[in-house]
Amino acid sequence: MSSPGLRVLGTVAATVDGRPVRLGGPRQVAVLGVLLVAHGQVVPDDALIEAVWESTGPPASATVTLRGYVKKLRKVLEPGRPPRERGRVLVREGSGYALRTGPGAVDSDRFTTLLNIADRYMADERHQAAVTALDEALSLWSGPAYAGFDGEPWALPEVTRLSHLRRVARERRLAARLALGEDTTLIGDLEVLVAEEPMAERAWELLVLAWYRSGRQDAALAALRRARERLAEELGVDPGPSLRRLETAVLNQDQTLMAGRRR
Template sequence: MLGPLAAEVGDASADLGGPRQRAVLALLLTARGETLSADRMIEDLWGNAAPPRALASLQAYVSNLRRALEPGRSPRTPARLLVSAPPGYALRLAEDAVDAWRFEASVRRADARLAADPAAARTGLDEALAWWRGEAYAEFADASWAATETTRLAELRLTARELQASATLRLGHAAEASLAAETLTRDQPLREEGWRLLALSLWAADRRAEALAALRRAAEVLADELGLDPGPGLRELESAILQGRDEVLG
């Protein structure tokens, strides 16, 4: 889901069918294994324009997807992946079978090990961020049912980039970290963590004046765009730089 919808069965790409059938699979993926009722799926897929035989169409899409995802399944053998679960359907997939789910787990692991093992955290984040092939659920950008998951994954991607920059800084690569943080502030100027990482990495690179200038820029952006003062993290960092308290670099 971290790009165009695709599925692999063994070494081959599965034929997921046309737009509506692909949407059935994507919709079930947003549920992360939870059951979606047939009525809910019809409402999400067709809205107020559901045809009289919408349920039959949904059943046909599910049948086609089952054949695509389990091509070796014997006739009349219950499906193992896309299952019937009253009052509707659910996907029964392992966490590592879906790139979005695997990405989320990798970010959690990297966050947990960042302080103790920044090298392992950085390696895991580099690998996880490389799984992105575009925007999440990109072909369903206009679908209201995809909006929450799309937003959540985009936020998680930003968090991963911030953790990646933090790990880079902890490894002593201040110049590289400052470049990554500068990109973050350009992409998301209202997120304070990018500004904090930028100032911190500049200070670590003995560029104190530039670090303070970055914090002033952050304050200006937040004031102009949101009418807010910098949060405690940015204020504390500015105070530490001015006072030369370099313990915050640890």
């Protein structure tokens, strides 16, 4: 029996043998979502019920309804399983349920694996390989993580974690391309990134470096001023040590700013 493929980097969805399957209504999908964010850990019945019905309070029949949702999800995710055979994907353990999936079955797991691979390539200065891995990682996203459930309390910590990693992946992809000598061509992408994430100092650093390596010390200093203003306006803080060191290096036209740059 093949393991289903599960998607959370966008709308929660599933495939079986490469074909999309219908997961049911919002609460039934929420049951699957709660189990997905548990990363294979057992979620007790009462915790599942509390999470799925948190906004309205559970009905008197919540336990029976939960079992019905699980039964329907099993039928969708394990279509070849004999009726009386123990579930292999959505399993019952003790007083709860857990989701057991094969390696790489969940797109968020594939995403984090590719991000780690890219980190190793960057450490070895294999920047083109890092770009390729990060392109693949970012292509897995089709919208906000757990779209439709991203405001639910049960999803929020995982959505926050994955959203942060998505931003990190975008930053590292641009950093790798910058190391490959793509200066001027990256400025537009970096301006978009700082507009979307004005508190992300790493994005500002990359923008400053791109401007400087393009021969525009004036634009690099202007970007540094903008970063300082946004941080003061939004957080009431000064730039961190790394951004301050970069400012000093730009003012001094430090040769290390061109280090590692390929042509």
